[in-house]
Amino acid sequence: MQDRLIDAARVRDRRGTVRATRISPGTDEDAGTGALDRPLDLASNDYLGLSTDSRLKAAAITATERYGTGARASRVVTGTLPIHNHLEQSLAELTGQPAALAFSSGYAANLGILTALGGPDTLILIDAHIHASLVDAARLSRSPVTTIPHSNFAALNDLLANRTQTRAIVVIESIYSVLGDAPNLLDAAMLCATHDALLVVDEAHGVGVLGAGRGGVYAAGLAGADHVVVTATLSKALGAQGGAVLGSEMLRDHLVNTARSFIFDTGLAPAPAAAAAAACRIILAEPARVDALHRVASLIASSCGVDRAAGPVQSIRVGSPDIAVKVTERLRDEGILVGCFRPPSVPDGISRLRLTAHADTDPARLVWATALMTSMLLDGN
Numbered sequence: 522m523q524d525r526l527i528d529a530a531r532v533r534d535r536r537g538t539v540r541a542t543r544i545s546p547g548t549d550e551d552a553g554t555g556a557l558d559r560p561l562d563l564a565s566n567d568y569l570g571l572s573t574d575s576r577l578k579a580a581a582i583t584a585t586e587r588y589g590t591g592a593r594a595s596r597v598v599t600g601t602l603p604i605h606n607h608l609e610q611s612l613a614e615l616t617g618q619p620a621a622l623a624f625s626s627g628y629a630a631n632l633g634i635l636t637a638l639g640g641p642d643t644l645i646l647i648d649a650h651i652h653a654s655l656v657d658a659a660r661l662s663r664s665p666v667t668t669i670p671h672s673n674f675a676a677l678n679d680l681l682a683n684r685t686q687t688r689a690i691v692v693i694e695s696i697y698s699v700l701g702d703a704p705n706l707l708d709a710a711m712l713c714a715t716h717d718a719l720l721v722v723d724e725a726h727g728v729g730v731l732g733a734g735r736g737g738v739y740a741a742g743l744a745g746a747d748h749v750v751v752t753a754t755l756s757k758a759l760g761a762q763g764g765a766v767l768g769s770e771m772l773r774d775h776l777v778n779t780a781r782s783f784i785f786d787t788g789l790a791p792a793p794a795a796a797a798a799a800a801c802r803i804i805l806a807e808p809a810r811v812d813a814l815h816r817v818a819s820l821i822a823s824s825c826g827v828d829r830a831a832g833p834v835q836s837i838r839v840g841s842p843d844i845a846v847k848v849t850e851r852l853r854d855e856g857i858l859v860g861c862f863r864p865p866s867v868p869d870g871i872s873r874l875r876l877t878a879h880a881d882t883d884p885a886r887l888v889w890a891t892a893l894m895t896s897m898l899l900d901g902n
């Protein structure tokens with residue numbers, strides 16, 4: 522086994538694909554507290570800046586004092602707490618869905634829906650850009666799985682029309698994290714209705730962002746449609762932790778009885794459940810926060826000279842993986858945190874810097890950071 526670990530580490534070194542769990546700058550005890558001492562965060566998924574909102578913190582503390590630090594058991598044993606019901610109602614209200622079921626993560630929610638609905642008689646069609654959790658979920662579902670070229674609805678139509686399986690599930694995202702693009706959900710839903718297929722839309726990057734924060738499915742008028750199911754994470758715009766599946770009451774019951782990542786998993790802890798419920802209320806009450814996020818996203822795109830992507834993440838193409846890594850490190854040294862995407866984790870093999878908008882980003886600091894990044898990219902390091 523030791524040999525195997527050593528070989529794998531050498532391969533990572535050679536390919537320059539080493540990953541690490543470094544403490545995020547600005548989060549240790551010694552970090553400065555002034556706004557300018559804090560790093561400029563253009564990398565995290567806390568799109569609306571809610572993870573540090575005092576109302577979310579207060580909700581988490583109250584829930585911890587009332588229910589304890591953990592749910593203590595699976596939701597189907599003794600782990601369902603009143604805060605879970607409150608969270609599920611809040612999520613359903615935010616997204617306009619009849620019902621919600623909370624999971625311990627977005628990853629677990631995606632595993633839950635596809636393993637509970639898939640099987641040998643169900644073709645699963647996944648978009649080439651979907652998140653790894655959905656790829657894993659499709660694999661675990663025991664369904665035949667086919668990958669559709671990214672957002673290619675003509676190819677999707679052919680595959681649905683010519684399938685041999687009785688059932689089909691199409692899996693897409695409302696905003697893809699690789700390019701930040703948004704597919705036409707209405708077209709996807711119509712195609713699925715025509716071919717009697719279920720559409721699963723992962724709204725990890727859509728809830729809190731699209732449709733005044735209520736999600737892309739809501740914005741497309743598809744919330745509550747029988748053949749459209751939404752999955753979401755509570756760890757991005759909602760500033761907490763956990764995941765959810767949103768759809769009909771009957772679907773919720775089915776998942777409670779069959780989704781292994783729900784049944785054989787400890788319930789979501791009270792603190793993030795309460796924080797996420799508070800986030801749902803804030804998003805509904807304060808649409809200006811979502812508007813601010815979109816203004817910052819537009820500013821990133823214009824100051825980097827790229828087309829505005831639909832979501833918070835704006836991607837900047839970079840000539841080589843080495844340059845992407847070097848520029849990311851140099852920006853980090855300047856207190857600017859950006860994402861770095863390079864092969865093998867990019868489906869199209871193109872290296873990119875990813876700048877993520879947050880509702881509370883200071884525009885002046887942002888313009889300074891993008892100018893610095895542009896000059897580093899022109900230098901080629």
Ligand SMILES: Cc1ncc(COP(=O)(O)O)c(C=O)c1O
Nearest residue numbers: 626627628652654725754756763
């Ligand atoms: C599209 C998408 N789906 C699912 C997930 C998983 O969510 P979680 O982090 O809550 O497990 C992510 C997280 O990165 C994501 O981007």
